[in-house]
Amino acid sequence: MTETMTNTSPRAPHAGHARPDRPRAALVRHLLEMALAMIAGMVLLGPLRTAVGAAVGLAPAFERPDVGALLMATDMSVGMAVWMRYRRHSWPAVGEMTAAMYLPILVLLVPFEAGLLGADALLVGGHLLMLPAMVLAALRRRDEYARHPADAPAVARHRLVAALARRWPTGLALLLTLEMLLSPAVPPAPILLVLPAAYLVIGAVRGRLGGPRMIALQLAGLVVWSALALAALTVDGALAGWLVAAGWLGHAAWDVAHHRANRVVPRGYAEWCAVFDTCVGLAVVLAVLAR
Template sequence: MNRTRMYADTAPVVPSAGSVPTGQPGPPVPAATGGGRGWWWHLGEMALAMLVGMLLLGPLWDAAGTLLGVGATLGRPEVAALVMATNMTIGMTVWMRYRAHHWRGVVEMAAAMYVPFLLLVVPYRAGLLDGDGLLLGGHLLMVPAMVLVAVRHRHETPALVRRHPAVLALARRWPTGLALLMTVDVWVDPRVLSAWTMLVLPAGYLLIGVARRTLRGPGVLATQLAGLAAWLTLTLVAVAAGGRTAAWLVALGWLAHAGWDLVQHRTARVVPRGYTEWCGVLDVALAGSMILAILSTGG
């Protein structure tokens, strides 16, 4: 009996929504595997998980370095490279286990994070490579290493991973988590964005609509173009007004776009609901930080 047949015979049936008692571990859920588009999507998820690991853990290393007085040591290129590899590995490990990858694949992918930097530490210490070369070279070598590991395990039978309902609930809200993560810095250092950034808001919908060919429905393109015209007008008014008035117009423009996201989220005609959720939370967070920056200046 091959491994795929064995898995099919022993894997439990996934119950319907609401059949898992609250607070109890959910059923083992296999990961989505395969080649082609799903394989590339998996690599994209991995890259995003690594980025999240760096964004979340990087500030913690900085704080620990300051507290323990080892900031200079952590700033050395070879140490910084290994710290970065650690941050990426932690983010990648959490996501791979959530996606039901076996530990052997996780370990090999972790090696793909560390080995390129470890190989380049030798020429760096010998003076044949500078710090920038060490970091850049490590990242360049990391890409083919990740691809090799992904290719090696592309047909692997998923592991059985029991996911708690709370974990599943958080995973379903990943666009919100990503948006909040991306706006951490603006809450630490609130500032008003340029008025021209408002043009990014409607442009995103139009570009995605073109790529997904979702602008062909009745009135869809006209609605998106009307939105572009509205935010273009608001941008030009803000540029002409300048000063505190422009700052308020920019903040309110971003906040208004959150309402646009909500409408688009309900219809899901142009962009995926994950995008509208991410965009709406991002808009509210940035608008809130800009309002805070305006109020804190007092003038």
């Protein structure tokens, strides 16, 4: 693997130079960053809000679909606003993106309260309508979203904040797996197929699969994890759990190798995947040991 996955990444640009992102790519990158920040806000603030609601006797109110949808929009808005300010977006831009979170919910509350829309449709529809609302808000300030500050934001001068900002994929992975670590379980074995398949798809889309040797390596990975999934499906009990754990932890090592080589997938994705896979693997180990 060392020979196949040599580091061919270009040298990082000087801090004072502008990033080479094209305007459209920079705009898409901003939207993806904000979407991840929204997820982080929902994952982090949701359990905290639930705990506070239970402590002060507001749990029944929080469980109402209409209230829950508005609280969900609040969680996502907070996460997104924090990230946007870190990225030095203007306050009007933050306000418009926050409105893009609330407006879909407010619009759908009308048919919901009239009994024309169910609770599930309210939540799913709210999520789906947020995406075009975000795009419209970004296009309204195309110049602001189409540029990427070359220098680090002022808040990043603090070493701790700068370190946390650089390791945001790790933080996001920890947030997404926190509940699984607190309540360990064994995920279905077929999910193991997604791990190597994602590398093939992302690498193909990015045009970073390289030559025949790299393609053969990725296909070999698909065969290995397919075999692990099949083996886990054919056995029962603890052995199946150990095979699933081996698949997740083994893919974490795969992620680390790709992160170091900077091949096939973006380094941020490889970092996120390495931490996510490790946490899931540890949760599976805990679940098997608890049986």
